[in-house]
Amino acid sequence: MKFTELKIGDEIKKNLENSGFKKPTDIQYKCIPSILVGEDVLAVAQTGTGKTAAFAIPIIDMIDKQKKNRRTDGIKCIVMCPTRELAKQIGSVFNKLSKHTDVVNFALYGGVEQDKQAAKIQKGIDVLIATPGRMFDLISQKIIDVSSVKYFVLDEADKMLKLGFYDDLIYIKKILKQRHQTMFFSATIDDEIKKLAYAQIKSDAIRIQISPKDPVSKNVKHGVLFVKQDEKRFYLLDFLVENPQAKIIIFARTKVRVERIKKFLDKNNIVCDVYHSGLAQTERERALENFRENKFNILVATDISARGIDIANVTNVINYDLPEIAENYVHRIGRTGRGTNKGEAISFCGEEEENLLKNIENYTGYQINKVILDEQTRKKAEISTLNDNKSLQKMILDTEKHISEKAKKRRK
């Protein structure tokens, strides 16, 4: 099937062509017609399979047609997602696909001044793409009026429903006055969340698209390397030196660990930047933009960038630490192998992380391939780590010796 066969406006078809989209992906093929006829959708498809356009295309088309028929004011669609950068990214997909149509989109998120956002909204928008915090702020200030909303989308739906956003969802569904269409999208969803989602969808009109058994994108080759905790640095450095052309996201467990990895890489003259929730919003955006534009090729990040972020040419993901939430494994490694690209992911599993690995394997439903290293590299890791530890120990001993000699001299 081609996009040209779909009953959508010519402008949108042109925009798809200009984006280099030749034919719909599976999830687009399944979702677009359903959404166009007004069905509610719970769509589960692997990372990088074009879920954003799967809801953006029909929504833009329906709103554009309504606007061309008669003047209609007010927000017609709300898309909710978990992070600011994701809101911005989804906003830019909507902008790209709605060029030369009458549809006006706006991405709303916290961490920046509210006044300009309010002014833009009050000028009139059709599609609001938002993170929950700022959106509910503006609803309570009566800057956002949701009474004309007809389409409601939750992207990264399982995360949104889990994150304590469930009450928010119930609240917003209550204040949506119109009969509206509800759409849930995610790469992962479990039975509990599915139940919550079902409760929010019209039972008479529901389409569910479930991806194949393996939740990991088929474009991602992934493996696990068993290491000693203090050898991780060696293996990271070794990988980066061996793969100078690679564009890599390195995931670590905490902000502090992310910053430590950056310091370590700085010391070894490897250019990289960090991305985590401890940064100012401008720094967060700058880091992601610069990475997107290849100003540097290594981004060290926390799970905040595990979901949704679409940077086409990321070749590798390294889990320096395993994720504590099993499904985040799928999302993290799904930052590579997007669209038609292929990608590779490797996870370092330290001695204390074997339980996390078990949880992940329970989640994926199979054992993750073990990466076997040659003896030489293993030996090198041992020696290098030993030397690292030795030089640290030597430093400590030297300092102690220095202090005790000083003390001796003083006694004399």
Ligand code: ADP
């Ligand atoms: P998901 O939300 O499923 O993880 P995205 O919507 O972020 O995936 O899309 C992943 C990538 O695939 C994006 O870079 C997007 O431009 C590209 N893409 C989406 N639809 C198509 C298509 N029909 N043909 C080619 N590329 C596409």
Ligand code: MG
């Ligand atoms: Mg997505």
